[in-house]
């Protein structure tokens with residue numbers, strides 16, 4: 001049986017192209033399962049998974065939980081705001097207490113960059129990074145690429161634009177790694193204050209003119225402005241941001257070609273994208289959410305195959 005080249009899913013930067021192919025092949029099978037009347041397989045009946053969310057989440061948390069249930073795993077859900085972290089307990093102590101309950105896999109979202117890597121060095125469980133600060137969100141990038149492959153037939157050779165707050169986005173970095181690994185070309189667009197200085201060193205071009213950027217691309221992945229991660233003003237006003245970088249039907253009509261529209265969510269409707277575009281037939285935003293369950297089932301299943309039982 002084919003195996004992943006990694007012991008944990010900490011970031012796309014640790015994966016090989018063959019890992020992505022294997023995850024997609026496995027997700028293809030699980031996508032068939034979740035569209036059957038009986039949406040469940042008994043594959044992970046002997047596996048226990050803890051979902052540790054130290055930062056807010058809607059899609060990722062629900063998607064992982066559903067993926068785990070579809071695989072018949074036992075699940076523990078942990079939310080930082082209701083935990084003894086408030087009483088001063090460290091991350092390692094929290095996790096070791098959870099592991100003492102015989103947990104095999106930890107899915108963790110954390111505000112600190114590298115939290116998953118740190119955990120993987122200190123605890124004896126498989127770690128899946130569900131987003132670490134502004135760093136990586138590997139399952140989001142996998143489901144994004146999978147959705148592009150589903151819509152356009154392949155990722156290789158496609159021109160993908162990432163628009164918006166790239167600076168604070170873990171989705172952007174993981175997407176750049178995943179798309180380049182599969183042979184796509186990536187460009188970013190946004191105010192220069194929201195484009196990280198290192199981006200060119202990754203082989204990513206910058207375009208500050210939204211119309212030119214849209215004319216170039218096959219797919220536009222639109223990012224939210226992450227006000228919660230900003231301690232200074234990066235642009236004069238939300239209104240001006242929307243005027244210059246918001247995706248609306250008018251600008252798409254002026255370009256006169258079909259572009260696949262994506263967004264990882266949560267959407268700020270009327271800021272980075274209008275409802276008309278987000279809900280249009282060119283948008284695959286809800287396909288991304290559906291594919292997220294199959295991708296997460298595949299990642300969990302493949303990592304669980306490495307556990308000695």
Ligand code: CP
Pocket residue numbers: 056057058059060061131137140264265266
């Ligand atoms: N796309 C994403 O990570 O959304 P949540 O923050 O709701 O999980």
